[in-house]
Amino acid sequence: MNKFNRNEDFFERFISLNGSILVYKTSSSYQNIYVTERSKYEGTQGKFRMLQFSFDGIQGVINLEQPQALAASYSRITVDLINHYASDFNKGFIIGHGIGTVSSYYSHKHMVTAEIDPIVVEVSKTFFGHTGKNVFVGDGQALLNNQEPHSQDLIFLDAYSNSELPSHLTTKEFFTLTNEKLSDPGILIINYIGMIKNDKFLHTLHARISEIFPYLKVFATNSKKKTKQNLFLVASRQFLEDYSPQEATPIQIIGI
Incomplete structure (x- = not known):
């Protein structure tokens, strides 16, 4: 039995225990890809369809x-x-790209998406209704490098291999590139899956971004949660005022 089949069997057993069903499965040169459905998500009833690369991560969900x-x-x-x-x-x-949730929400804006895995793009079209508009297949850093200097008002990093950011998208060189491509008031947003406390890489990420951007804010989905969660880093060359999103809490990253 190869690695994909072992992971597949484990994945199917795991999701069945959580009341989910497997709708579709495939693999690419980058990852295993699953489409699952369940009747409840984040405490809400409905018919939820999810894109997953692993049992412990969700790359996109629609009702x-x-x-x-x-x-x-x-x-x-x-x-x-x-x-x-x-x-x-x-x-x-x-x-x-995931399933293209954010790009679809801002379909009235000029929003370009870089996705390294062409199969993810096809799955988003087939199972999640994404149009594929302005989605380019390729490495995000390389495609961003092709953009004109100071041309972007927003850069959103939401790339994951299983549950981790690709390492080359967390370097000082990458953040320097984002700074070069952002307009003067532009912002960089990073969706990072990690822990508020005892997460050394979060501190490393925070330090690297702070070397390039003078203003940086961090937000937690649940400020009391001790395990991994979605954390959001917002960086800019311009002053960022204090803000408390409706479903997140601003936090301070202090020490290691």
Whole structure:
């Protein structure tokens, strides 16, 4: 039995215990890809369809009964932060497609998405209704490098391999590139899955970003949670005022 089959069997047993069903499964040169469904998500009843690369991570979710709504709290928090810190943005660049939730929400804007895995793009079209508009297949750093200097009002890093950010998208060189491509009032938003306390890489990430951007805010989905969760880092060359999103809490990153 190969590695994919072992992971597949474990995944199917795990999701069945959580009341989910497997709708579709495939693999690419980058990851295993699953489409699952369940009747309850984040305490809400509905018909929820999810894109997953592993049993412990969800790359995107829609409620098939309300497909235009933002079903996941992390999507609502992302939109909340964008609407507050970049309310009048014109051009945006997303690294990591998932099912295209954020790009679809801002379909009236000029939003480009970079996705390294072509199968993810196809799955988003087939099972989640994404149009594929302005989605380019390739490495996010390389595609961002092709953009004009200071042309982006928003850069959103939401790329994951299983539950971790690709390492080359967490370097000082990458953050220098984002700084070069952002407009003067532009913002960088990073969706990071980690812990508020005892997360050394969060401190490393915070330090690297702070070397490039003078203003940096961090928000937690649940400030009392001790295990991994969605954390949001917002960086800019311009002053970022204090803000408390409806479904997240600002936190301070102090020491190691």
